[in-house]
Amino acid sequence: MTTSTNHSARGKQPSADSVDRIDCRLYEPPRHAGYESVRSFSPEDIRKRNRRSALRLLYPRRLLSRADIAKLSGISKSSASDIVSALLEDGLIREECVKQKHGPGKPAVAFQLAADARQIIIVDLSNEHKLVGALTNLVGDIQQRIELHVEQITTDDVLALVGRLRDTADAPLLGIGLSSPGIVDGQGTVHAAPNLGWHNVPLGDMVEDLYGIPTRVDNNANVAALGEWQFVDLTSNLAYIRLARGVGAGTIVNGCIVEGSRFAAGEIGHVVVDEQGTMCRCGKRGCLETLTSVERLRARIEADPSQRERIITQAGASLGRVLSLMIAMNDIDDVVIDGDHEIIDDLFLQSAQFSINEHINEELFGRISVRYPRLGNRSSIFGECMATVGDHLR
Ligand SMILES: [Zn+2]
Known part of the structure; x- marks a missing residue:
């Protein structure tokens, strides 16, 4: 296990970790709407x-x-x-x-x-062999960042990283926010995260019981979508697509994260898009994941580097076809695609954008642009911070 730490002076955040221009508001999840009125x-x-x-x-x-x-x-x-x-x-x-x-x-x-009056501990479990922890202030400025490199992320790793961040805090802690892949319910349990090998892990309770600090757990694509939406345009309907080993999506519609009745909204990776396609790890053929996961694309390119352009273009087009339905269903006007830039590059985005616009009605939806996350690899951390602050100051 190796670690790396990046300290930044409080009140003097470097521009890469600063969100000074933000015009966010406190996030209010839909399930609380109307609660107080009864x-x-x-x-x-x-x-x-x-x-x-x-x-x-x-x-x-x-x-x-x-x-x-x-x-x-x-x-x-x-x-x-x-x-x-x-x-x-x-x-x-x-x-x-x-x-x-x-x-x-x-x-x-x-x-x-007083933005620095409280601090928030954030841990992002999005990366397969790396835990990213951050200590932020109330408006999402990252004041401390710790990376923990591991073979396979365990709950002990998460608990340890939270402990290290807690020990470096120099203001009272408002709460803890954990961003996990997979299906996460509203009570902080990770029901299924195949990439972590986790099933029914009560992560929120484990952290809260150990440290006595209010803790929330969210799906990483959902909070990344929230982060991009808060940071870029509070009036948009946004879809955030994360391509890594699998494919996950988060959507913000009319100002709310779409979670679904089973907290599985956005789990689009195992939707079959090519019945004659290659076998997927889920047992079906031609899932979206088999066509667009970074892991699969990298393997195909390594097997035949001369076909790189064709492979990337086809993958972007496949994703675009699927996204066109999602865009039409929710009247999405801001599409964010995130993934390792070695594979998810300009060619991929251009191909996805072209395919989307080929498949939707321009008169109804206009021309759709596809972009990288404006917050880079900090979308999940920032979104998780906004969700956590929203819990306490809402
Ligand atoms: Zn599958």
């Missing part, structure tokens, strides 16, 4: 709701006075004042500047979220 509220419930409301308004870098918070959230000025005092006491906001009003009169004090 309950009666205690004064404590109302106080918590007003507090979340104020934080949501200030997130990520908005500057507001007490009067602004009262007006925008619809609460009384005295309630807004109480919330601001409580948040100042908790260190979650700070007085940022004094806005001078026009003409004579008392200056108004403005407040801003």
Whole structure:
């Protein structure tokens, strides 16, 4: 087992790990919609709701006075004042500047979220032989990054990496977010992750029981989609496709992650697209994975390097045909394809894009562009951070 660590000074993040331009909002998963409307509220419930409301308004870098918070959230000025005092006491906001009003009169004090007031531990299990851990602040800036190289990822590796990140934290920890391949339910159990060899692993409970810190677990493609959506365009319907050993997809439709009734939405790798195709590890022939997985494509190219261009073009076209249905079903307007750039290169993306546009109705959907993730290999980490922050500040 080998490790590598990349330290970056707090408050002085390098541009590669910085997300200063983000215009994100706190993510609210669909299953919570309407939940509060059927309950009666205690004064404590109302106080918590007003507090979340104020934080949501200030997130990520908005500057507001007490009067602004009262007006925008619809609460009384005295309630807004109480919330601001409580948040100042908790260190979650700070007085940022004094806005001078026009003409004579008392200056108004403005407040801003204290982004470094809490830290979040993130572990990404997306890579087969590498665990990536990060310590972030409240707005997704990576302040510490640790990679753990392993033969096969085990739960002990995850627990150990969380422990190392916890030991380096220099602010109170808000929560832990774990991003796993496979089918992950809403309770933090990884039901099936064939690439990890995991079945029914209660990962969230294991981490939370050991460290006593609230922990959530998400499908890695779903949170990568969330990360790209939060970072690039909050108005888009987005599909994020990850090609590695398998094929996984995450979609954001009307501002929500699509999870499905079995938490299996986006598991498109074993959909048969060529009945006469080669045998898949699932026992069927011609699954999408047999045509587009990076592992398969690499093996085919190594066997006959002179056919590289044809192999990549065909694979991109196969994926594009499948994506055209997904795009039409959900009116997707932002398509992200992620994978090892040695294989998932410009030629692959161009071929996928051409194929998509050949198979959909341009009058209805316009021309679809396909892109690499804007966050590079940090999409899952950033998305997991946004989901975790959303749990606590929502
Ligand atoms: Zn299959």
